[in-house]
Amino acid sequence: MSLQEIFATRATRMKASEIRELLKLLDQPDIISFAGGIPDPDLFPKQIFQEAFNAALSGPLATHGLQYSSSEGHKPLRVWIAGQMQKIGIPATPDNILITSGSQQALDYLGKLFLSPGDTVLVGWPTYLGALGAFNAYEPRYDKLDPLSNRSAADYTAEAEAAGGKAKFAYLSVDFANPTGATVSRAARERVIDLADEMDIAVIEDAAYQSLRFDGEVIPPILALEAARKGGDIEACRTIYCGSFSKTLSPGLRVGWVCAAMPVINQLVLMKQAADLHSATLNQIAIADVAEHHFDSHVEVIRAAYRGRRDAMLNALEEHMPDGVSWTKPEGGMFIWVTLPETLDGANLLAESLKTERVAFVPGHAFFADGSGRNTLRLSYATSDEAKIAEGIKRLGNLITRALAA
Amino acid sequence: MSLQEIFATRATRMKASEIRELLKLLDQPDIISFAGGIPDPDLFPKQIFQEAFNAALSGPLATHGLQYSSSEGHKPLRVWIAGQMQKIGIPATPDNILITSGSQQALDYLGKLFLSPGDTVLVGWPTYLGALGAFNAYEPRYDKLDPLSNRSAADYTAEAEAAGGKAKFAYLSVDFANPTGATVSRAARERVIDLADEMDIAVIEDAAYQSLRFDGEVIPPILALEAARKGGDIEACRTIYCGSFSKTLSPGLRVGWVCAAMPVINQLVLMKQAADLHSATLNQIAIADVAEHHFDSHVEVIRAAYRGRRDAMLNALEEHMPDGVSWTKPEGGMFIWVTLPETLDGANLLAESLKTERVAFVPGHAFFADGSGRNTLRLSYATSDEAKIAEGIKRLGNLITRALAA
Incomplete structure (x- = not known):
């Protein structure tokens, strides 16, 4: 589920014009995005698939592969x-x-x-x-x-x-x-x-x-x-x-x-x-x-990459988040879930973050069947390298610190 | 829609045990089948697809092809x-x-x-x-x-x-x-x-x-x-x-x-x-x-092949079907629809045909929302060569002639 898709759901209460403005910002290359819900495409086993499709279309299953x-x-x-x-x-x-x-x-x-x-x-x-x-x-x-x-x-x-x-x-x-x-x-x-x-x-x-x-x-x-x-x-x-x-x-x-x-x-x-x-x-x-x-060898490659990124994000959160902010410590997967003090609103924070910090994430309330959870954020570490994760979380920590002081 | 699928629909009124018996017959290699609803797999552009998948997985779109x-x-x-x-x-x-x-x-x-x-x-x-x-x-x-x-x-x-x-x-x-x-x-x-x-x-x-x-x-x-x-x-x-x-x-x-x-x-x-x-x-x-x-060159190949098979089937129908049987003259596609005298039932005829003539087709009533049309048959000419079509229709004509005389 991409940020674009989140914006498009009825679960969010943003106006179409606000969404369009935010989407324009997302296209800009200097944005550090923790918003995606997608795997890192650099980890796809492209050559292995190339060989597999080649074999499938030249071997005894070629006709079967193209038929009902x-x-x-x-x-x-x-x-x-x-x-x-x-x-x-x-x-x-x-x-x-x-x-x-x-x-x-x-x-x-x-x-x-x-x-x-x-x-x-x-x-x-x-x-x-x-x-x-x-x-x-x-x-x-x-x-x-x-x-x-x-x-x-x-x-x-x-x-x-x-x-x-x-x-x-x-x-x-x-x-x-x-x-x-x-x-x-x-x-x-x-x-x-x-x-x-x-x-x-x-x-x-x-x-x-x-x-x-x-x-x-x-x-x-x-x-x-x-x-x-x-x-x-x-x-x-x-x-x-x-x-x-x-x-x-x-x-x-x-x-x-x-x-x-x-x-x-x-x-x-x-x-x-x-x-x-x-x-x-x-x-x-x-x-x-x-x-x-x-399967096993490729999954091990993905696990190693994502494990490093998760660790980078957890370390940066520990270093940069102000008191009152908490987060999950996932044992796998692609996501960390951040809970802010009740006074903060994830959607407002995103709008501000895209403008001043150039960091994207998904406001958490979109994931609640009842639209609650406005003080939560979803961060994905799957598609950023460890240096970008450290920099992005530092900026996000600064923003949240400022927002709490305001 | 294959014959197996037709048998599986509620539209047919055959008992499960009858269906199992017929399906066993269909697996036998001497059956001439006009029952399929599928294209001729020998006409699939296998090598062209092999090149296309190879290009897709080695070119600039490879990552895109594997991603959401x-x-x-x-x-x-x-x-x-x-x-x-x-x-x-x-x-x-x-x-x-x-x-x-x-x-x-x-x-x-x-x-x-x-x-x-x-x-x-x-x-x-x-x-x-x-x-x-x-x-x-x-x-x-x-x-x-x-x-x-x-x-x-x-x-x-x-x-x-x-x-x-x-x-x-x-x-x-x-x-x-x-x-x-x-x-x-x-x-x-x-x-x-x-x-x-x-x-x-x-x-x-x-x-x-x-x-x-x-x-x-x-x-x-x-x-x-x-x-x-x-x-x-x-x-x-x-x-x-x-x-x-x-x-x-x-x-x-x-x-x-x-x-x-x-x-x-x-x-x-x-x-x-x-x-x-x-x-x-x-x-x-x-x-x-x-x-x-x-697209255009490949479709021309398919048209030429199916046109020859349609002609073979129409000619054989003309030669072998008794009076009282009529059929469509399609200007394209894969199917001819045969209407028998009201006294005949396509499902019964199929059971007999598989046993004595070794020719398969689809009883037409399965295609009626109200289950009527019991005196109709669907014949596909897409997956048989012209000689088999001539032989299969000859056998089917003999069967129908006998059934009408009975």
Whole structure:
């Protein structure tokens, strides 16, 4: 989700003219931008993909790559993904995998599958804006999912019914989530399974950043925890895992997947057949080739680069932020989430920052289903080098210090 | 739409066990199949695509091809498509073009944009099964669009309202349509515009086969006819044109487009952003390259091949079909539509044909929104050589002759 896209959402309350002015500033080369939600393109394995597409179009699969194919996706890719799922504790077979055009498409299809207008979706506050965008097409309401609070399943259910619909699923981005960089604890994951079992609803586990862990203890996916509770039987599970190659290999090829019990996959396959027939065949063949031969080594390159940038940003925040400002310490991914004193407004700060400090970021309130969180910012360290990160955070610290003194 | 997919739809009334038996037969190599709805893969420009992907991944656009990009699509491709639109009388600019993942996705998005449960869609009887599949997700009812009958706009509107919804759009596949091979006449196209203007509804023009005309007089697209009436102003038009590279360059790359007035495009862009962000960037770059340098020459190769196969099938039908059987004479595309005497049932005939004649086709009733048309068959000549076509039609003629005598 780029800053342009954030500006374009209804969640922001800026006027079109204000947005146009800010966008003009963003095009200027002296801006240090922590605003992007995109991976560093310098880390794309271009040559590896060049070889993979070349092989795909000259080898025995060339015709297959250019022809219509099955809605569930390219079998060798589903086999590889099922193997990856098994490595992280999810007892999946290839029949539990549907290939989607990015995990964004999975979120859209799951909204379409489950939601009627007025139904309730349980989400974190804040949460991934693209998930809200996908679900909004099906006109749900949102309730704040807070698994470690003392709200019971009956409480959530009663609120959904009082609002005239049903609670249909909980949505969580589990590891180093966009926008906060935070990871859902093991206790919270376990509690989400309890709640979902009691409420008889689905759990949508967005694992887009899962492979990008730099340090800290690996926490099993919710689907793995649920399968472990249920005799290792994925068919007994209500959790629907959404994965993506966008943060590891390439977002532009639009390849992601859903891993779930077969009845869910079968419904989604019918939906995909009606909606776009299948994801691009050639891309699936190329991704399967690259994943099989280069996934682990390439992900290690990305992790090392992003780890260095995260450290640079955390160090600079420590050095330059005034008292009263706090931030997350992500164990992976691309984002740090900054909380300012209540008196400050992220959108106002951005306008000022672009003019005087030439630093861009995303005001945090755009990520709240209820538009709250005005004193928060999302910073991405993924696309800047360490020197620029140090300089940009220094300027931002100066600005916030001045704003607090004003 | 493959035979497997046809079998899988609810429109057929075959039992699962019967379907499994038939599918087993289809896998056998001695079957002559006229059942496919797919282009001949031997005609794909494999080497040209290999060069295009190679160039895309080694040139200045390599990073762009692997990165997130804009929801409306790759600008140079939109520029090329707008130029093609202009050549066929549609006064489009690149801002009137949205790139979709095949035109199937355009049909899904248009259903999502326009339809509420109980609304009415006007369609031909029969019509493209994939369109019904896409629209069905939004729970419309269907009314039979018969533009040259004496049903008035008020008649259509009254029926839609009596059914508890509103008429939202007419959907037509205009040239050598799947499944009939028939072309909508100029008079019918003009009348559809009259009706849509009077009813204040949209027209969805599916032009998937438009480039594959072998002979006969070119009829301008509905959108071109409407623009000509309305001062050459596409912004005054209610027709939404859906195009595709699936039948000309490659279906497996999943690249199609919508051409329409900008307010429609803008709505669809927002919808696409929420649903899958954008279609695969690299594929759009490669398609733009191939289209720019090879479109006309490659389409001429496909036309020549399919023209010869159509002629072979028409000649064989003339020679081998008994009295009482009639068929369409398509001026392009991939399909011939056969109408049998009322006493025969296409699904029964298929079961018998696979067992005794080893010839496959698609029973026509699957293409009717109301499940009628049981005495019809769809034959594709796209993927068989001329000798196989002659032999297959001879066998089919024998079978039908026997069935009529029984």
